[in-house]
Amino acid sequence: MDLMLGPFADAKLESLSPPDLDRFEQLLEEADTDLLKWLMGQEPTPADADRDFLDRLLAFRRETHG
Template identity: 70%
Template structure:
């Protein structure tokens, strides 16, 4: 599914929107995985990295959780580098 970006959205608004989406996923487990990561990393991401994170947020919580917990193999077309960075971030605490 192609993402539609609001042409009038400035970078600060985009960061707030992505942070909100990371913290309000629908499952508490994903809130706690994606929210702190967004807090720590979004401000330093460039446009391409923000696009990748936004694409990741389009995935279903159940799928993301299974991939991050190693319960299911990550699909080939998933962003393996971003998922690995999420895991490193969580285990570094």
């Protein structure tokens, strides 16, 4: 998960609003195995997960890794 979330945190953490920081921290509380499956598209994101923030993470990864 460090390879997935670390670059996002390095690039965006300082510019995130307090509510977005809370959202990011909430995602970090998810089990790594679940979060990885959601980010890799191996399992659908549960309805109670923050899909919008997960989409931001995926968009950042696409932007930085082509």
